[in-house]
Amino acid sequence: MFRAGVTLPFKLLGIPIKLDFSLFLILPLFAWLIGSQLPMFLQTFGLARQPQLTEGLTPYLLGLAAAVGLFLSVLVHELGHSFVGQRYGAKIKEITLWLLGGVAQFEEMPKRRGAEAVIAIAGPLTSLALAGLAWLVVQTAPLGAATTFVLIYLIVANLALAIFNLLPALPLDGGRVLRSLLALRLGELRATEISATISRSLAVLLGIIGLLGLNFFLVLIAFFIYTAVGAEAQHTLASEMLRGVRVEQLMTPNPTAVTPHVMVKELVGLMLQERHLGYPVIDLHGQVVGLVELADAQRPEVAETTTVGEIMQRAVPKVTWQTEALEAFKKMAERNFGRLIVVDEEGRLMGVLSKTDMIRAIQVQLLERRLSQGYRS
Numbered sequence: 001m002f003r004a005g006v007t008l009p010f011k012l013l014g015i016p017i018k019l020d021f022s023l024f025l026i027l028p029l030f031a032w033l034i035g036s037q038l039p040m041f042l043q044t045f046g047l048a049r050q051p052q053l054t055e056g057l058t059p060y061l062l063g064l065a066a067a068v069g070l071f072l073s074v075l076v077h078e079l080g081h082s083f084v085g086q087r088y089g090a091k092i093k094e095i096t097l098w099l100l101g102g103v104a105q106f107e108e109m110p111k112r113r114g115a116e117a118v119i120a121i122a123g124p125l126t127s128l129a130l131a132g133l134a135w136l137v138v139q140t141a142p143l144g145a146a147t148t149f150v151l152i153y154l155i156v157a158n159l160a161l162a163i164f165n166l167l168p169a170l171p172l173d174g175g176r177v178l179r180s181l182l183a184l185r186l187g188e189l190r191a192t193e194i195s196a197t198i199s200r201s202l203a204v205l206l207g208i209i210g211l212l213g214l215n216f217f218l219v220l221i222a223f224f225i226y227t228a229v230g231a232e233a234q235h236t237l238a239s240e241m242l243r244g245v246r247v248e249q250l251m252t253p254n255p256t257a258v259t260p261h262v263m264v265k266e267l268v269g270l271m272l273q274e275r276h277l278g279y280p281v282i283d284l285h286g287q288v289v290g291l292v293e294l295a296d297a298q299r300p301e302v303a304e305t306t307t308v309g310e311i312m313q314r315a316v317p318k319v320t321w322q323t324e325a326l327e328a329f330k331k332m333a334e335r336n337f338g339r340l341i342v343v344d345e346e347g348r349l350m351g352v353l354s355k356t357d358m359i360r361a362i363q364v365q366l367l368e369r370r371l372s373q374g375y376r377s
């Protein structure tokens, strides 16, 4: 989801901060929306409609300040999650600000009981604290009309952030808290199933409210929740099923390999015969030096006498046989690899791990669970 973007030249709490491309579209839009409705905002906030605020470009500058403040608030919210996560020993890969807010990407959720709930609740609590802080400043400091407007906007925005994120829908914070609490009693799997159902229902409800109120942003968020729930549930399922399993147990051992000297003509013959579309390439010592797939053999510049060494991919997606299956699963998902080459400590070929191998392993585990549950009752 987050490909194009700008990474800030500094880190916060040791975490890189990325601004997604979509942010640069939404910021001016927000600035314009707030600016063009400034009189309405002033009235709602109980502020006098001073001409120096509502004339010329000033409303849009105020809108921009408010919009930037909003996304800074989102950033602080994510830093709240990250700070508490780090106390549990979690590593945070990066924080991304995008169209619909922020995401703190945890490399691994700490497995301590209830940790997920505490980390999740830290975000909304941070937003509440920010709102409180802004309120204190408004109450005590002698401020100009413009600053007062921006601060009151931030009080409202942070309250809204806290409340919205407490909705019990995955992947929002409230959904994580609910899932984590349910998991204490029902186990990860059942808890995720229940949370996913609640989340989808809430997403549909939000979508309907958004459509009725013609609130496009709400519809977008509802859609985001609905689609994100599936990914979240899948991830939990995979991590639950693959826990403690190593690549060695799932891989196809001793796969057919080719050497760099093999000619493409022979390679294609082998592919047709074995109905395999990709082969690891090994040197004389059994070291993996590449990977060759049907697409490589079909490139226009390839002649029948071209050798595998000339067309193979040299950057091979590799894992060692001791790698945790979950780690391998993530690697596949992140880089969109269909198969990984499994090697020993010296880089020699041991096996191939395909997506199908992983899915089969998950399905077998699921089946076993269902059966054992069935026998118990």
Ligand SMILES: [Zn+2]
Pocket: 077, 078, 081, 120, 123, 124, 165, 173
């Ligand atoms: Zn949050």
